[in-house]
Amino acid sequence: MTMSRRVIGTELPHIPWEDRPPDCADVVWRYSGNPVIPRNPIPCAQGIYNSAVVAFGDGFAGVMRVEHKDSMPRLHAARSGDGVRWQIEEQKVRLVGGDPEIAHPAYTYDPRVCPFQEGSETVYYVTWCTDYHGPTIGVAKTKDFVTFEQIENAFLPFNRNGVLFPRKINGKYMMLSRPSDNGHTPFGDVYISESPDMVHWGRHRFVMGAGGQWWQGTKVGAGPIPIETDEGWLMLYHGVCNTCNGFVYSMGAALLELDNPSRVLHRTNKYLLFPTAAYETTGFVPNVCFPCAALCDASTGRLAIYYGAADTCTALCFAYIHDIMDFLKANSTVF
Ligand code: BMA
Numbered sequence: 001m002t003m004s005r006r007v008i009g010t011e012l013p014h015i016p017w018e019d020r021p022p023d024c025a026d027v028v029w030r031y032s033g034n035p036v037i038p039r040n041p042i043p044c045a046q047g048i049y050n051s052a053v054v055a056f057g058d059g060f061a062g063v064m065r066v067e068h069k070d071s072m073p074r075l076h077a078a079r080s081g082d083g084v085r086w087q088i089e090e091q092k093v094r095l096v097g098g099d100p101e102i103a104h105p106a107y108t109y110d111p112r113v114c115p116f117q118e119g120s121e122t123v124y125y126v127t128w129c130t131d132y133h134g135p136t137i138g139v140a141k142t143k144d145f146v147t148f149e150q151i152e153n154a155f156l157p158f159n160r161n162g163v164l165f166p167r168k169i170n171g172k173y174m175m176l177s178r179p180s181d182n183g184h185t186p187f188g189d190v191y192i193s194e195s196p197d198m199v200h201w202g203r204h205r206f207v208m209g210a211g212g213q214w215w216q217g218t219k220v221g222a223g224p225i226p227i228e229t230d231e232g233w234l235m236l237y238h239g240v241c242n243t244c245n246g247f248v249y250s251m252g253a254a255l256l257e258l259d260n261p262s263r264v265l266h267r268t269n270k271y272l273l274f275p276t277a278a279y280e281t282t283g284f285v286p287n288v289c290f291p292c293a294a295l296c297d298a299s300t301g302r303l304a305i306y307y308g309a310a311d312t313c314t315a316l317c318f319a320y321i322h323d324i325m326d327f328l329k330a331n332s333t334v335f
Helices: 321-330
Strands: 045-056 059-068 073-080 108-118 121-131 135-142 148-150 159-164 173-179 190-195 202-208 219-222 227-229 232-243 246-256 264-267 289-297 302-309 313-320
Touching (some): 059 121, 108 159, 108 289, 121 159, 135 159, 159 219, 202 264, 227 321
Parallel strands (some): 045 108, 045 289, 045 313
Antiparallel strands (some): 059 073, 073 108, 135 148, 159 173, 173 190, 219 232, 232 246, 302 313
16 A cells, blocks of 8 residues: 555454455455345345445444335344344334424435544434435434434435535535436436535536446446545446346446545546346346445555345445556546
8 A cells, every 4th residue: 555545534454354366356356255135134125235334333334225025115224243244123214303294205225324523423424315206315314323313305306326425525515416317217427516514405516427338328326435535535336338138237436536526537437346246137126236335444445345236135345445546547537
């Protein structure tokens, strides 16, 4: 690790990790025990995927997307000592304190969890795709993964993939999102918005669009909470292409300018992860790798990335952040 690849963050030596297999030349490799969360570890679930985890206490906490047996997705809190074996609450997250108009969404999915320092306390903002006359971005806050205080919906419908930055930038909260339609959106670009108070969002700016290579030609959306390095914000994202059998979701990476993250410094023209494992190519929606969270150990640059596989289960893959940065610069097209 060189000083110019410094990860700004916490040392997390206990994140899940497995060395790159000797016969693997890829920048990102899969956990040999995948999927870490199978299809139905709790009775109400038909699938658990596209879920978010963070370091919490001595271990880890998560907000999981649990598809219930009425086929509707709901958020469930979860805890883990090692980041691999998860105890998932059987009851969905109960949102408290929200305006009654938005307090009872019929569906809630694709959560992200963003640790945020507020004074001497760490709070965890949860953003997700919520139902309000169609999909848009819901926001809540928790300190303990037991009580979730609902704030406000960030945007008008339709929108998906609201991803917060883990600190204020130029004094403002910042959120990436992907404006969409009310269905299986055949388009999608990443925008950024800012807020003084986590309630009112504005100054919406374009970050990056679909296009370039086929794997990211249909839509792109932010994945895990961006990771701060001294060269920029590392944003892992999903890139989607369309085929005669439906969409295919892969993972790419981009580097955004630290003080002005609407500016893309580098962006991968080759994917980092593409659905090839059986649990990614077979399931409720085949051919989906959908990253929603990443744990990074700032001292070693180790990265454990959680992604939904085939809209069915949750999988884990690994990389060194420095390798991703090298790959990103060597295979970059910004357009
Ligand atoms: C997106 C979202 C994701 C899902 C993906 C693939 O539009 O609905 O939750 O994983 O499609 O089906």
